[in-house]
Every structure is written in structure tokens, then in C-alpha cells.
Amino acid sequence: xxxxxxxxxxxxxxxxxxxxxxxxxxFYTVISHDNLVKKLIGLNLFQTAVFVFYISMGKISGSTAxxxxxxxxxxxxxxxxxxxxxxxxxxxxxxxxxxxLGLALVVRINEAYGSIEEDxxxxxxxxxxxxxxxxxxxxxxxxxxxxxxxxxQQDHDDGREEEDDDRETRS
Amino acid sequence: MIEAFFxxxxxxxxxxxxxxxxxxxxxxxxxxxxxxxxLTTWACFALAFLLFVQVKIGGPISYAMGGWAPPFGIxxxxxxxxxxxxxxxxxxxxxxxxxxxxxxxxxxxxxxAYLFYxxxxxxxxxxxxxTVTGDAxxxxxxxxxxxxxxxxxxxxxxxxxxxxxxxxYLIMGTIGGTFLLIGIGFLYMMTGSLNMADIASRLPAVADxxxxxxxxAFIVVGTSLKFAxxxxxxxxxxxxxxxxxxVSAFIAATATKVAVYxxxxxxxxxxxxxxxxxxxxxxxxxxxxxxxxxxxxxxxAIFQTDVKRLLAWSSIAQIGYIVMGFALASSAGVSASVVHxxxxxxxxxxxxxxxxxxxxxLRTISLNDIAGLGRQMPITSAAFVVAGLSLxxxxxxxGFISKWVLLEAVMEPxxxxxxxxxxxxxxxxxxxxxxxxxxxxxxxxxxxxPPVGEAPVLMLTATWxxxxxxxxxxxxxTPLIGAAERAARAVLGAGS
Numbered sequence: 054x055x056x057x058x059x060x061x062x063x064x065x066x067x068x069x070x071x072x073x074x075x076x077x078x079x080f081y082t083v084i085s086h087d088n089l090v091k092k093l094i095g096l097n098l099f100q101t102a103v104f105v106f107y108i109s110m111g112k113i114s115g116s117t118a119x120x121x122x123x124x125x126x127x128x129x130x131x132x133x134x135x136x137x138x139x140x141x142x143x144x145x146x147x148x149x150x151x152x153x154l155g156l157a158l159v160v161r162i163n164e165a166y167g168s169i170e171e172d173x174x175x176x177x178x179x180x181x182x183x184x185x186x187x188x189x190x191x192x193x194x195x196x197x198x199x200x201x202x203x204x205x206q207q208d209h210d211d212g213r214e215e216e217d218d219d220r221e222t223r224s
Numbered sequence: 225m226i227e228a229f230f231x232x233x234x235x236x237x238x239x240x241x242x243x244x245x246x247x248x249x250x251x252x253x254x255x256x257x258x259x260x261x262x263l264t265t266w267a268c269f270a271l272a273f274l275l276f277v278q279v280k281i282g283g284p285i286s287y288a289m290g291g292w293a294p295p296f297g298i299x300x301x302x303x304x305x306x307x308x309x310x311x312x313x314x315x316x317x318x319x320x321x322x323x324x325x326x327x328x329x330x331x332x333x334x335x336x337a338y339l340f341y342x343x344x345x346x347x348x349x350x351x352x353x354x355t356v357t358g359d360a361x362x363x364x365x366x367x368x369x370x371x372x373x374x375x376x377x378x379x380x381x382x383x384x385x386x387x388x389x390x391x392x393y394l395i396m397g398t399i400g401g402t403f404l405l406i407g408i409g410f411l412y413m414m415t416g417s418l419n420m421a422d423i424a425s426r427l428p429a430v431a432d433x434x435x436x437x438x439x440x441a442f443i444v445v446g447t448s449l450k451f452a453x454x455x456x457x458x459x460x461x462x463x464x465x466x467x468x469x470x471v472s473a474f475i476a477a478t479a480t481k482v483a484v485y486x487x488x489x490x491x492x493x494x495x496x497x498x499x500x501x502x503x504x505x506x507x508x509x510x511x512x513x514x515x516x517x518x519x520x521x522x523x524x525a526i527f528q529t530d531v532k533r534l535l536a537w538s539s540i541a542q543i544g545y546i547v548m549g550f551a552l553a554s555s556a557g558v559s560a561s562v563v564h565x566x567x568x569x570x571x572x573x574x575x576x577x578x579x580x581x582x583x584x585x586l587r588t589i590s591l592n593d594i595a596g597l598g599r600q601m602p603i604t605s606a607a608f609v610v611a612g613l614s615l616x617x618x619x620x621x622x623g624f625i626s627k628w629v630l631l632e633a634v635m636e637p638x639x640x641x642x643x644x645x646x647x648x649x650x651x652x653x654x655x656x657x658x659x660x661x662x663x664x665x666x667x668x669x670x671x672x673x674p675p676v677g678e679a680p681v682l683m684l685t686a687t688w689x690x691x692x693x694x695x696x697x698x699x700x701x702t703p704l705i706g707a708a709e710r711a712a713r714a715v716l717g718a719g720s
Contacts, residue, residue: 080399083395083399089391092395096395096398096399099399099402100398100402103402103405103406103409106406106409107409110409110412110413137409137412140361140412140418143361143365144364144405147365147368147372147401150372151368151372151394151398154372154375154376154394155391155394155395158375158379158387158390158391158394159391161379161387162387162388162391165384165387166384171388174388175388178385178388
């Protein structure tokens, strides 16, 4: 493969290289950033790459925009394929509503946690989880203590047999 | 007049909920909105039933949306496969609408309940749309409608953790949806068509290009993200755990099944089984992932203390069963997939509803808090036990039938290691369901907890309807298996 053909390949598919680049930048941003807004920006880049992909697909080299023209020679005019452009309008609407919903969630997360860093939020959740497990453990301890008391009572009444039964059910 | 109505039924299944959603917003009050939701879902259920019968008698229906003939206009296409899925989706929606009232009143602020019902209707509309459409791009749009509304629904959960779960689901779900969009773009590039049947007829001429292969890869990964196949399942446990009870029940029973249906539709109808499974090694890849999903999902479920999270992990395992069925690409495999799709929808719906009823009383659902509930909420607990038995696959339940046909399907080509994986995963199901049953019946109520009564009648009715459906399908499985076999014939016949 000569240098010229490589260059030709590159510039001939320029749009698609841009699509891949944009998509990977967006994807990497989504994965690598902790900040939820930055994640959304990455997601947006990712989606925009697909918009560019669809629009490039409909373009024919040397064609004009798909607009109805009058006059001489208008039948022979080469125009871009309009359908991918229309499709991508729908996808843009989907993208806009996803972003709006995502930002609304970020606002609510900020209200609830006072932070939009994923790590902070997870840490806050982890702390409350520790509290919850502590509460749980306390409850369990209380329940066991009660059962102990009851079995002691029963022990007093009916002898050792009952206590053994009780241990089994507890374990 | 009647004939004109029958002719419009495929469109009505989508149009009714799409119109009902703004009506809910206009009504601006929870009570009437619930009533609209109830009416719409039951009407759609009736329509789905009529369509099912019509397809069974008269063969596939093609409906040209807006009178534009396919392949240029959007075609709604109903065959033996998607009428079954549609029946499942509308049926679960109808029954969960009965359940929703009390559950929503307890978990959603009353001034926002009407928005909740509107979002639920949109989600339902999206799921029904994915099922009936015969147009690839239209499928993407409906997938996003259902996904966007389910992000909002999950964020309405009562704990603040619901917010981050919804956000994570939004990120993963959008990436999945965008992958699907790229895949459809590749197909459009090569075939110049968006109509699935039309793409299928044009595809063989260009099938050996890398563009089509890349399109298949993007579509498989995109839909797998939506139904949480093993390595891309991380969004699911949190989303199901923190969503409001009625949403968990509805989405767990329908959304993943519909995404699996979408993948089956692409693989069998658009690409064709011969291309996807014989020419490319997709079957092997999916089989390995499904086994990994079954074992890892069941294993993780065993160690959960939150019952909803336990059920969510179990869902990941059950998705493995469904994927395993159609990854065999045999007639028996596809029909086993369809049978398990329906049965698992009914089982998970019932389980999440029973757990939701306990949550309604206790406001918490950890194993320690539900301890001893078997005596205080006997009807709910019994529902959980019966549905749990069906999940394990005990004879005389729907779950047994689906495991049986799946085992038959994997034994047919002699995949004994798959059969072993199914059995091991079922045994693990016995352990995690057993832990909940043990907590319910063989432990004392925690001290200081006031005694609780049963859940409201409507919640119990809805839960038990699904439980009874499980038992009926376990004892009298012929209609379901017949429908599944017709579905398998329909998709495999179209593909080859």
C-alpha cells in the first residue's frame, strides 16, 4: 500500500474517522469521570458521534442538499439522501430528552446528597449502609437476648430439653 | 364497523396508552389517573388476546401505519412469536394495574401520582410498540420511549439511592440504545431499507461484508445491555431494588423479556438463524454467557439480605435460561425460550408483588425484618412460597414446564454440560428461595415490632392471579407449549 493510497483512505473516510474518535472520547469520558455531569457530557458526545455517522451515510460526494428545485436541469441534480437525516432528527430528540432526564436526576441527586461526584454519593450510601447494618445487628442481639430470657424461663419450668430445641432454631 | 375495528387493532395497542398518558397528566389527580391506567391496560390486554386468536387462526397480520405501504411506511407485523410476547406484556400490565393503586398510594407522594401513572403508561406503550413493530428504526424509538420512562419511574423510589440507580441505568441503557442505533445504521447502509422483512430479503446479497458483521455485533451488544446479559448486568440489581414495588413487578416481568424478544427478532427474522449461528459463532458466545449469567446470578442471589435485590439477581440468572434456549438456534430451543419468557414473567411478577405487599406493611424488606411474617401475613407469604417453588422448578408449576422443555432442548444436540448448569442453577435457586421461606416461617418476629395484618385485597388479588396462572400453566401446559412451538416455527421458517 503506497503512502498516497493510505492518505486517500484516510481522507476519503474522514467523517468516519471523526465518528470513531468522537465516540471513543465520549465513551471514555463516561467510564473515567466521577462527576455525573461530565458523564452526561460524555454520553452526549457518544450520541453525537452517531448523529454524524448517520448524516455522513446519506451524503453523496458532489451532491447538494435535498431541496426541491425548479428550472432547467433540475431533474438531473444529485442530492443527498434525506432519509438518514430525518431518522437522525428523531434520534436527536431522544438524545435531548435523555440529557434532560439525566440532568434532572443529577439535580435531585445533588439535593439528596449535596454532591454530584459519584464517589461521594456511593460513600454516603456506604456510611448509611453501615448504620443500617449496625441497627440490624442490634435488633438481632435484642431478639437473641429475649429468646435467651424466654428459654431460661422455660428451662426453669420444663428442664433442659427446650433450650436445646431453641438453640437449633436459632442457628 | 366491527371489521374496521378489527383491522385497526394492531395500531390501537400502541395508540391507546400513548393517548392515555397525556390524559393522565391533564386529569392532574392520582385517583382518576389510576382508573385511566387500569382501563387502558385491560383494553390492551383484550386487544392482545383478540390479536393472538386472530394470528392463531388466520396467520401473520401486517398493518400499514398511516396507510403507507411497507417497505416505505412503518409496518406493524404480528406473528406467532410477538403475539405471545404482547399477551404477556399486556397481561402483566393489566394485573399490575390492579396492584398499583394501594402500592402507589403508599410509596409515591399523592401530588405526583398522576405523573407516575403517565410514565407507567408511556413505558407500557414503548414495550407494546417494540413488540408489534416490523420496522427496525421504529423499534429503536419505542425502546427509547420505554427506557426513558422507566428511568423516571425507578427514580421515583422512596429511598434516595433510587436516584443514583436510575442514573446508572440511564447511562448503561443509553449506551445500549445507541449501540442498537449504530447497528441499525450499518444495516441501512448496506440494504437501504428499515423494514425488517425487506432487510432480511436484501441481506444475503451483502452478508459477507464487515459492515453487516459489525452491525450484528452492535445490535447484539446493544440489546444485551437492555436485558442485562451477564457481563453487562450491573445496572439491574440496583434498579430493581430501589424502584417502587409496582414498578419492580411490572418492569421485572416485562422489560427484559421484550428486549430479549427484540434480539430474537433481529437474529432470526432479520439476519436469519443460518447467518448468525452457522456462519458466525454467535451461538457459542451466547451459550457461554448464558451459563455464566445463570451461575453468577444465582450465586450472588444466595448472599443477598435484601429480598428485592435477591430477586433481581435471580432475574439475571433467569435471563440466562432464556438466552440459552434461543442460542441453541433449534426449534426446541426457541420454543423453550418463549415458554420460559412467559413463565418467568409470571413468576417474577408474582414474587415482586408478594414482596411489594410485605414492603407495603413493613416499609422494609430485609430478611431480618420479614422474619416470622408467615403467621402474620399468611396469604402473601403463601403466594411467595408457591411462586418461589415455581422459580425453583417444582413439578405442577409453570417453572417446572419451562425447565423441562429447556432440558429437552439442550439434550437434543447432546450438550450435557448445559444440562448440568441448569440443574446446578436450579439447586442454587432452592437455596436462595429457601432462605426467604426460612425467614418467613421458621423465625420469630423481631422484638419491638407491632403485629401486622394482611395487605389490601386488591394487592392480594393481583398477586394470587399471577400465582394461580403459574399453577394453571404447570398443570395444563399444552396451550403455552403449542403457542411457543408455533412461534419457533414462525421465526425459524422465516429465517431459513
